[in-house]
Amino acid sequence: MLTFALSIAVSVLGAADVVSPAVCARLVMIGELGLDGRVHAVRGVLPAILGAAEAGFTSVVVPTANGAEAALVPGVKVVPVGSLRALMAYLRDEPPPVEEDEDDPPVPAPADGHAVRSGPHRDALDLSDVRGQADARRALEISAAGGHHLWLSGPPGCGKTMLAERLPTLLPPLERSAALEVTTIHSVAGTLPAGQPLITEPPFCAPHHTTTRAAMIGGGSRRALRPGAASLAHQGVLFIDEAPEFSTGVLDALRQPLEDGAVTISRAEATTRFPARFTLVLAANPCPCAAAKVLECVCTPAVRSRYLGRISGPLLDRVDLKLELEAATRAELRYDVDVAESSEVVAERVLLARERAAKRLAGTPWRTNSDVPGPELRRSLALPTSAMWPVDKALIEGTLSARGMHRVLRVAWTIADLGDRGVPADHDVGEALELWKGKRS
Ligand SMILES: Nc1ncnc2c1ncn2[C@@H]1O[C@H](COP(=O)(O)OP(=O)(O)OP(=O)(O)O)[C@@H](O)[C@H]1O
Ligand SMILES: [Mg+2]
Ligand SMILES: [Zn+2]
Structure with missing residues (x-):
């Protein structure tokens, strides 16, 4: 992605005196330029403009598709453009050209494949969907109230995933400064939800168990450092489902953000710090055979203890609330409809x-x-x-x-x-x- 393609093109036009170099010099221009002259959306617009504002710039040109995100920065005039022609018209103080109404291709999503959700969870998921499980509901409430980490183990289908996914519905919306910080991270990662320039709800990030260390805590090359799942969950919930299936190194890498609330990535010439203060929820089956009832388990005690032993002591030491669930009884599933409290x-x-x-x-x-x-x-x-x-x-x-x-x-x-x-x-x-x-x- 060539974030600076637009400014490079305009510099050339300025040098050739097609547009006034003096006008260009006062403008920050961000955007990828297609061969057909269209300007495409890029990642990281919000932090780039925050930086430009801090450096004293008051006007920025951005791709139309990034316009709403750019408008979040106060005190900066945003000029959204869909094409190089539109930008030229703006620079020459001419009326804007009529642009064809083609959809801008979306900003490519990161290849890491985390399930990231930061939209209005409240509508889709509700705690009242979970029947019975009084202890787990209580633990979830305590976790939400104090930001405490949670471990849920129990047989398949007892509702671990269901419970964890509903934790964000118990959290208050983000305050303005936290919302900007979270939006900045997602802007850099390219995971801003379409049509939602400012993330105002606590995010929920559920990386898959095949996630690499770099995808979990962040990494990449020096020029393209990406925040990982730990940062995408900043101010929200990081859900590690099927925890024993993750490689131990990947889980242990979470110890740094759990201690510091941030991830520091060092490369030869620079050190980058991504905020990563999240509530951790780990879920696990008690054994690899995933029997629905303890009596049906075919694992030896050694296999069982080795399985859960894959979660290191130092990591579990950092989890405040640990709960072993049973499957909800049939009676609970059928008759708890009226008593289950809503989110x-x-x-x-x-x-x-x-x-x-x-x-x-x-x-x-x-x-x-x-x-x-x-x-x-x-x-x-x-x-x-x-x-x-x-x-x-x-x-x-x-x-x-x-x-x-x-x-x-x-x-x-x-x-x-x-x-x-x-x-x-x-x-x-x-x-x-x-x-x-x-x-x-
Ligand atoms: N306490 C419950 N109340 C209502 N529905 C439940 C409950 N527990 C399980 N279910 C139903 O069972 C399904 C499976 O639940 P869930 O995926 O949360 O289980 P799990 O413990 O994560 O299982 P697994 O170990 O297989 O991942 C849910 O989609 C829901 O329909
Ligand atoms: Mg599950
Ligand atoms: Zn078993």
Whole structure:
């Protein structure tokens, strides 16, 4: 893709005095030029214009198909053009030519094949589609309220994928600055949904288990660095379905973004940093034979433990909520119709809990409980001894690590926020601890 083809062509025309070089010099021009003179859409228009605005340019020429995306940058006049002829007319202050109304070919999608969704999930998917699974629904709500990572295991067809796909429907829409940041990433990746210049809903990215390391965390050549799935899920959900099927190196590469909220890619001459702060959801069958019932499983215990053992300890250590599901019973599937809460109802509670956390964390760089660093949990957010006993007991028994303790405390704050308790009580800490260790439903 020749993002600068248009500016190269106009420079030549300026040098030949066909257009005024002085007029051209004040303009930023972005676009790919076809041999027929048509200007085609390109990737990365939004960050390019943000950069141009920062450098003091006030007018930009962009392909018509990128016009809406370009218009997101305040203080910059956008001149959308469909052809070199239209641009020439603009530069010479002549009336625009009548352009044939041909559809612009879409910007090529990345070849990585991630299922990326950032549109209006609310319409298509709803939490009330999921019957039964009370524990999983509760864990999903806690995850949404605090930005905590989630692990779901269970037999085929128990609803793991269904649940994970509905997590974004519980999250509040993105604030303006987050929306611009997310849109920038998708603009660079070429995954902006057609007709939707600004992404305002938290994205959902579900890479396939054949995904390479570069496609997962980003990579490519120096001139064409691409954000990976971890960045496409920034401010949203990264869903690793069938987790044991991924190669271990690819999953372990997620440890850097999980720690830093960003991916740093180093090449000989430059280092690029893509934001990658997402809520991770991992799903897995308990064994490779994927039996619907435990009794039907034909795997040996060694095979079973090796299968789940493919998810490394350090990765699982970073997952706050772990749940082992059973298939919903026939009774639940048939009679839970009226009691299953909708996404709208749950999202309301999530929003209130998030507001309580944001109020407590006002004046700090952190917004949600999962952002709070460990030392802060012991300082300004230290809990009374009476609330800490479940954690103290687990530490003495050796069933909880120091990192685990911090994760439990963050989740305990979220559970307290959901229940509008100013400070976590011992049962909040207890519930968080149970979910950290792994709860069987
Ligand atoms: N709790 C549930 N409520 C309503 N429908 C369900 C539930 N669980 C499963 N289903 C139905 O079963 C189908 C399969 O569910 P889903 O794909 O989420 O299962 P899964 O646990 O991801 O299975 P797999 O391990 O095979 O990927 C769903 O499309 C849905 O129709
Ligand atoms: Mg599934
Ligand atoms: Zn099995």
